[in-house]
Each structure stands twice: as C-alpha cells, then as structure tokens.
Amino acid sequence: MKNQADFDRFIQRHPHPHRAIFEKPHLSRRRFFELAGAAVTGSWLAQPARAGDTVRELDVTTRDTARQVIFILLAGAPSHIDTFDLKMVNGVTPSRVNPATIGGLEWPTGILPKLAERLPDIAVIRSMRSWALVHSLAQQWSQIGRNPAAALGDIAPNIGSIVAAEKADPSKIFPPFLALNSAGAVGSGYLPATHAPFRLSPGATGLPDTTNVHGQSRFETMYSRLRALDAPLREKSPLGKDVEDYDKFYQSAKGLMYSPVVDTAFRFTPAESARYGNSGFGNACLVARQVLAANQGTRFIQITLGGWDMHNDIYGAQNPNGSNIFTLGRTFDNGLATLLGDLKSSGLLSETLVVVAGEFGRTVGPLSGAAGRDHFLQQFCAVAGAGVKGGRSIGSTNASGSATATHGWSRNRDVRPEDIEATIYSALGINWTKIRYDDPLGRGFEYVPYAADDLYGPVNELWT
Secondary structure: OOOHHHHHHHHHHOOOOOHHHHOOOOOOHHHHHHHHHHHHHHHHHHOOOOOOOOEEOOOOOOOOOOOEEEEEEEOOOOOHHHOOOOOOOOOOOOHHHOEEEEOOEEEEOOOOHHHHHHHHHEEEEEEEEOOOOOHHHHHHHHHHOOOOOOOOHHHOOOHHHHHHHHHOOOOOOOOOEEEEOOOOOOOOOOOOHHHOOEEEOOOOOEOOOOOOOOOHHHHHHHHHHHHHHHHHHHHHOOOHHHHHHHHHHHHHHHHOOOOHHHHHHHEOOHHHHHHOOOOHHHHHHHHHHHHHHHOOOOOEEEEEOOOOOOOOOOOOOOOOOOOOHHHHHHHHHHHHHHHHHHHHHHOHHHHEEEEEEEOOEEOOOOOOOOOOOOEEOEEEEEEEOOOOOOOEEEOEEOOOOOOEEEOOOOOOOOEOHHHHHHHHHHHOOOOOOOEEOOOOOOOOEEOOOOHHHOOOOOOHHHOO
16 A cells, blocks of 8 residues: 555455544444444455465565564553653643753653653654554554454454464473563463463562462472363363363463572562662563563563553643653653663663554643543554664654654555554564464454555564
8 A cells, every 4th residue: 555545445445444433432332333343244244264275475575673572552542742742732731841852853851851862772653543542442452453343353362472373482481472560461362372471460579479388399299180180171171172271371380480590580679670660660671671681482572551541630730749641751761761771781672672652642732621631543653672773753743743744654654553563573574464264263364454455564664
C-alpha cells in the first residue's frame, strides 16, 4: 500500500472492522456488538483455509538485527503531547514541563529529564494512530497486533507467544516469554501453553518463592508424587490437554527453583533497585536487564506500567503528590532511562529492540472540565536498540498534535499497531507475512493480518 488513500480503499473493500466500530467511541453498547458481530461474520467468510498447507509466506527480507525484545506497555494511554510529542499549549501547559529542543526534538525535560540524555538512542514514531478508544480493546490490540473482535481475535496469541514459538531454545532454562508486572498480558491463544507468558511481579528484592520451606529433598518428593497422581488425568481424562498444560507450567516454575543462575538474574539489592527508582516498574526493568544478560533463553519481555488514564488533574495542580504526569513520569523516566543506559554500556542494546507505547493518546488543546485529558486516537511509539537510528522522529503531527502532518515513512500513511507488530517480527528475523494453518478454526492464522496483501509492514525507516 503506497499511501493513505490506497490503504483506506483496501479497508473499505475488506471485512476488516476497524473504523466501523472503534473510531466512533460513543456508539451504544447494543450497536457496538451489532457491528462487531457483522465484522466477525464477514471475516469468517472472507478466507477459507487452504487444505494441506501448514505454512505460507511471502519471500521478504527481514531486518534480523535483534536477538530479543523488551515491549513496554504504558497502560491507560499517556498524553502524547505531554511526553514524546510535546506541544506546549498556551495558558494550559505548566512551565515546569520545562521544554527544550534536543537534537531537533521538542522534549519535556521537567517530566522526563533522564530520558532526555538517552534521546540519541531513541526514535519516536509520531505519525501513529490507534484503531480503538476503549482501554481493554486497544490494550489487547497492541499485544496481538489485530482486532480483538475479528474472527481469530479470541484465539490470537500475544506477539510474545509468536516470538516464543519461533525462537524458543529448549536447552535453556528461562521461559522464552516473560511478562513482568503484566497480570493482564494476553496469553498464548491457540498456541501451546509452552509459548504463554510467564507472569511475575518482582518483589522488593526480586523473584520470591524460589525455595520451599520443607527443603529441596522434601520438595522433590512432593513434586514427584504430584506428577504421579496427575498422570492418569493427562493420559485418559477429557481434560487431559488442560492438565498437560498445567504440568508444563509446573515444570517451568520448578526449573526456576534452587538455581544459582535464576538467583543471579531475578534477585537484586536495595542499592540496585534505587538506581532504577525504587519502584515496581524500575524493579521490572532491572530484572529484564539481568535476565537478558544471563542469556538463558528469554527472547521477549513484556513490562506494563499503568496509571496513565489521566482524565483528572493531569498536571497535579490539585494534588501534586497524586498520580499525575509528573509523578508517574518520574517513575517511568527513572526505570526506562536506567535500563537503556545499562543495556548500552553492557553491549546488549545493540541486540535488543526496546518498544514503548500506550494503547492510544489523549485529547489535545485545553484541558477538560476535570483538568485532565480524555481518550484520543493520535499516539506515539518510541523505539530503541537493535540498530535503530535514534535522536529523531518518524513523521510529525500538526501544531496541536491532533493529526498527522507528515507520515515519515515509505507507506505514506499513519502507522498502526499491526505495523509495529510487523516491525518487531522483522527485527527478530521472523517473516511477518507468515500464515499458519494449524488454528482450530481452520481459517489460517496470519502473523500480521493482511500482510500478504501488503496492507501492513515494518517501519524500516527506523533503521535508515
């Protein structure tokens, strides 16, 4: 697709229910589900499975510059015009945002001062637009790279699960897909449970419960008995697949116990935590860095930092110590800036793609009556590492930040979550046009929807 007009025409011709549902946030609940049902039915009829095929893909050239990915989801949707696409609004934006021009980028040094120092490593996609204005839908969309209401939405795996399926190394002891502070992370969909996210939230000193109160010998005995009791269920029960999946989770968890390699990667000192900001997010960034340094098989790490849904008091005028753009920005700034700095100093940044995005952006111009900003489709995505050329933006928005002014990439249209998904796969050397014919609906699961029709693809300009 060469431009926005071609893209729009394709969307209109195909049962791809983007605009019909999600760019009208005030639809009634009944009308929403009527449209969603029609979209799902249309998608179901659109493309029957090709009998006998296992995988189909186009001959494309991937970037193949990344060994692993850290995907940071800023749940709740940060205000793009107060962070990575700064727009100072006269009489609205407080002076303590302290805007500065750094390498040609307008930057809120009063909100994200440490990341200002890391800007030479960061490329900011400013011509990005979300499909959805509903938190749960848009967050899921960001994680599966497709419409959750479409035909395969309910069984679509997390991007990290696809990475695990493609890149897992059975000889390594760490889970290929690690989800930190991400209890709501989308799972492995229809793929085996071995590709599901291993969810954990680091405590004050790291990963808890890596030993048993009864001792290792007693624990081994109890674990063996548990497996013996479950064996008949795995072999004969109609629930055998579910029990087998549970057993795989048990085995993964057991592999993290009584291991000095695990203790080194998943534990940290109070001083190390302080460097990352003494926060749950900072601790997750610290663990991510240590896990990748251990090189024990983790290829995709998702970290979630929530709290960005700032409909009220976004600048903290009423409650300076509450959850506002300055207080949450400090947590984010401390964690991410330190992570990027440590990855660079160790050499890991050159082989690690770091992707940061919310599910959408927030309204521009004057604040709402509650002194906040509401849901808005325009957003940003920040990318670093794995050869990405930093210190610049891909695309730009107009003076208010309400719409894309220049697209800044070869497709000459807004960047969408599907394009970010394709970019992640390409960076890892995964063919983003692949279609698997092992899905339970027999329809064919596309790694990136309509990629074989060239509707979506990687943002290669990040590297050039």
